[in-house]
Amino acid sequence: xxxxxxxxxxxxxxxxxxxxxxxxxxxxxxxxxxxxxxxxxxxxxxxxxxxxxxxxxxxxxxxxxxxx
Numbered sequence: 831x832x833x834x835x836x837x838x839x840x841x842x843x844x845x846x847x848x849x850x851x852x853x854x855x856x857x858x859x860x861x862x863x864x865x866x867x868x869x870x871x872x873x874x875x876x877x878x879x880x881x882x883x884x885x886x887x888x889x890x891x892x893x894x895x896x897x898x
Contacts, residue, residue, distance in 0.1 A: 833860050859890055 844852040873884035
């Protein structure tokens with residue numbers, strides 16, 4: 831998993847402020863971006879694995895939309 835310095839600081843801040851859910855979301859997004867790139871895991875194959883990854887990305891997008 832790779833996070834840039836700003837992302838790491840945001841993660842540390844979330845943990846320091848007892849915002850565990852925000853930390854879980856940030857780590858989850860970083861893992862998805864690193865191991866399951868959106869341009870490869872599109873869900874178009876119909877396989878359950880890529881469809882699951884797309885569902886996770888959609889859930890993260892909804893979380894982002896709610897926070898705005």
